[in-house]
Amino acid sequence: MDRYDGFREFVRVRQQSLMRTAYLLTGDAHLAEDLLQTVLIRVAAHWRKLDGGGNAEAYTRKALINQHISWRRRKIVETPHAELPEPGGRHDEATVRRLVLRQALARLTPRQRTVIVLRFFEDRTEVETAHLMNCTIGTVKSQTHHALSRLRTMAPELAGLLDDAATEGSR
Structure with missing residues (x-):
């Protein structure tokens, strides 16, 4: 029995929703991918404990939030600008x-x-x-x-x- 049984399926089914949350937290697609990847690595390490309890998604979302806040405290984020750039075309x-x-x-x-x-x-x-x-x-x-x-x-x-x-x- 593979120690990651169920993990791959969990990621396949929930990845899009988790990525959306990560993007909304970070405001940057690349940083969101890094955030989600970092968290999924940690979730994989604890998968045996999580899979049986049915709380994997809640644990993963909480880990996303905690990791995001931790990164923000360390200033590993984009620097927002005071003004929007001039649009190149009509929006x-x-x-x-x-x-x-x-x-x-x-x-x-x-x-x-x-x-x-x-x-x-x-x-x-x-x-x-x-x-x-x-x-x-x-x-x-x-x-x-x-x-x-x-x-x-x-x-x-x-x-x-x-x-x-x-x-x-x-x-």
């Missing part, structure tokens, strides 16, 4: 909004960015987010509030989107 409104949101997310603290990704992109509850971030629900609420406030200040053009997020987050 539709959704593309511009995505670029502005990505740039604004990159300027949040690691915990603020993590809470926004988990609550609004991953659609996690406050309880799930607190568990994944290893903090209290009160911390999740305050980090969400501070992150949305910073995003409103940094990117006022996203006000409608952020107001919708705040309304959904209060449910």
Whole structure:
């Protein structure tokens, strides 16, 4: 019996979702690939313990968050710029909004960015987010509030989107 039985299938099935989370956390496709690869190496080492318990995905997502925060503390990330570069061609409104949101997310603290990704992109509850971030629900609420406030200040053009997020987050 191979010690990685089930691991390959887990990665095949969950890789796209895990990569999306890694990308949202890092804001950079290459850094997201590095983050996911680093975490999957660690998950593979603990696979026997995880596979039987059915908690492999939760463990992997929590490892992504922890590794991302660890990297941010060490400053192993891209440096965001104060202004978007001039577009080379015409972009539709959704593309511009995505670029502005990505740039604004990159300027949040690691915990603020993590809470926004988990609550609004991953659609996690406050309880799930607190568990994944290893903090209290009160911390999740305050980090969400501070992150949305910073995003409103940094990117006022996203006000409608952020107001919708705040309304959904209060449910």
